[in-house]
Amino acid sequence: MRCVTVAAMQQSLFPDGHIPSEQNKQSGGGNSISRQDLNDAQYEAVTSTEGPLLVIAGAGSGKTRTLVYRVAHLIDMGVAPENILLLTFTRKAAQEMLWRAGLLVDSSCQQVTGGTFHAIANMLLRRYGHHLGYSPNFTILDRSDAEGIINLLKSSLSLSGAGKRFPSKRVIINMISKSVNKSVPIDDLLYDEFSHLEEFADDIFTLKDHYKHFKFEHGLMDYDDLLVNWRRVLQESTDVRREVSERFAYIMVDEYQDTNPIQAEIVRLLAYNHNNVMVVGDDSQSIYSFRGADFRNIMDFPDIFPDTKIIKLEENYRSTQPILSLTNDIIARAGEKFTKALFTRVEGGVKPIVYGGRDASEESRYIVSKIQKLQEEGSALREIAVLFRSGFHSYKLEIDLTANQIPFEKRGGLKLTESAHTKDVLSYFRVHVNPDDNLSWNRILLLIDKIGPKTAQKILGIIRSADDPFDALRDYPAAPGWKQGLNQLSELFASLKDPGISLLEQFEILLKYYEPIFERIYYDDYPKRRKDLDQLKTIFEGYSDLQSFVADTALDPPEIETVEFDESDRLILSTVHSAKGLEWDTVFVINLADGRFPLAHILPGDEMEEERRLLYVAATRARHNLYLTYPLEVMSADRRFTRTKLSPFLADVTPGLYDSTGTSGYSFSTGIPDSPIAYKQRPVIPVKKEKSINTSLMQKGTNVRHPFFGEGQVERVVSDKTVDVMFDKHGLKTLHLDYARLEII
DNA sequence: ATCGCCACCGTTTTT
DNA sequence: CGGTGGCGAT
DSSP: OEEOOOTTOGGGSSOOOOOOOGGGOOOOGGGSOOGGGSOHHHHHHHHOSSSOEEEEEOTTSOHHHHHHHHHHHHHHTTOOGGGEEEEOSSHHHHHHHHHHTTOOEESSOOOOEEEOHHHHHHHHHHHHGGGGTOOTTOEEOOGGGHHHHHHHHHHHOOOTTTTTSSSOHHHHHHHHHHHHHHTOOHHHHHHHHHTTOGGGHHHHHHHHHHHHHHHHHTTEEOHHHHHHHHHHHHHHOHHHHHHHHHHOOEEEESSGGGOOHHHHHHHHHHTTTTOOEEEEEOGGGOOOGGGTOOTHHHHHHHHHSTTOEEEEEOEESSSOHHHHHHHHHHHHTOSSOOOOOOEEOOOOOOOOEEEEESSHHHHHHHHHHHHHHHHHTTOOGGGEEEEESSGGGGHHHHHHHHHTTOOEEEOSOOOGGGSHHHHHHHHHHHHHHOTTOHHHHHHHHHTSTTOOHHHHHHHHHHHHHSSSHHHHHHHOOOOHHHHHHHHHHHHHHHHHHOTTSOHHHHHHHHHHHHHHHHHHHTTTTHHHHHHHHHHHHHHHHTOSOHHHHHHHTTTOOOOOOOSSOOOOOOEEEEETGGGTTOOEEEEEEOOOBTBBTTBTTOOTTHHHHHHHHHHHHHHTTEEEEEEEEEESEEEOTTSOEEEOOBOHHHHTSOTTSSEEEEOTTOOOTTOOTTOOOOSOOOOOOOOOTTTOOOGGGOOTTOEEEETTTEEEEEEEEOSSSEEEEEETTTEEEEEETTTSOOEEO
């Protein structure tokens, strides 16, 4: 049996173990970086057991391999695997890295700890969160929890003062819903909506405080809280900081350009004892700014960790020269960046092909026929990928692929823990483990027929004030319509409490109760959903106590061990974001029409720059064949067809770097001068010129006042119009002076 | 007042 | 597909 470390396996965080022998390690095959790929100084830096290290590398240049190489090397030097912490972008990436490093170890489960920042935060906060007063039973919110939160909030939110005037309760509820769904901090939303209403600033603070306390009291954390609280624990408890820093003597971070300032701070705090940090990243592949990622973290790294050794990798091992020439040309037109001219020794290759179809159907047909041709030529489907900007861009293609019996796997869909039925099952267990989990109570009460939000609220009110919630549930004066449903729920918990039954029996008992509900609620598609429940059961079987099962599934379920390498030969459909770090022989990037990629509502400036990098990431996934396709007609929101043209990113490219093809009769190569803007008109941003000032009057330390954030000091002048300000009450904000009414005081 | 069902609309990206 | 709003039933 093989073990892979994933952060979710909480019980193995601090295992006793031994160092794996050389023979336990598998070679990463042709993917291993070799001594020859690095010059002497680079090799020395990568294999040194000391000091901070920054690897800046282009797409396909082996940055992850370099990181893995160092992990393997450290272990060879006698560093115990459990003293190494790998922070990666997705958990899958962590597993893949460990696999490559040969750190899959037989039965002993000697492990390198690895995972996402959030997964590690989840794990460590449950262990150390009591330093901030957090119970180890906290719940992590995802977008499907908004409804439940609001139901809880409605009963607790009295909104005295704030609610009677503007903003209305309705507006507030909507805003909190948006905050949870989009994972946007409530501060930012309040600021966006109400910064013009200075007289309500106090009300908004009250509301914000209320929401913060509400989350704390209910043990709820959204994704941001997870990081913020984890940083606080490290900042405020020297004991924890020392213990963790000693435990993780080597810290590795992949895709560092996608970290946000909080994550960068966490890295610094984690390494407080030793500075043994290696980060790897590429500023040209920074595509997560919407989530707060800032590629300046890479630039700032050497300042935060003095004596950083910097390694620049400029050779590309992935793509042929024609593909590289095109991708280099695309990224060369970007604004701020480290300049890296990538070159390759991979010889030959064909030029990328740009295809314009009449509409989405024709585009889709072209792709299907190309895929069929590639198959005939002997390509495996798993070596082909279709990438797109947004999830729904592939709908048409999915239909055509199904019709042509081409199997495919769509990446970036709903995760197991996000699907409603999985959340249902987990909620019963959560309540069983922690009767104070009101969010889960709310959920399972709503599942009973004839109980809606209002009734659930009433029952919850009684349960919460009772000494024993389960007794209160049993004795609740139910109305005839749902009396039986409530009794059955009560009986369920009574049976689960029986100390004589095993964990697996508990699962069976629960399923027996849940089954009828399941079939009633998901009557149209429950056979499909049942597979997820089976999968959940398999995961459940790997646990010896309910507590760790609940903790581990709070964020993401541990993956079921697959004994064999995945043999299924399927085409990959993926958003560009989910394709990060992966590569295929043939890549199709579809829907490259103006308004689809970049999306219609993207504004010129930083957003547009990120779209460009996104295309760069997409196109650099290809090893040998790159197809860029677009429709000349798209269906807009009002279901009308409108003509469009090639994405400006491709229209700009130096001529000759790709071959054009497409439907005859359409002059796609010359562009369509008279085509109207297809979908939304770009909003005109009102610029308040009269009050705008510029940064020439400011420097670090200048005292400023903002109508919403209050007083603060300038932290950094970023450009002539933007400035970072540390506000006394609201922390660090980046402000644009054309929009923010900042006063110097 | 509350619940459940049906029809309709618009889709960024994700830990 | 998921969130929302209207409407009939209880």
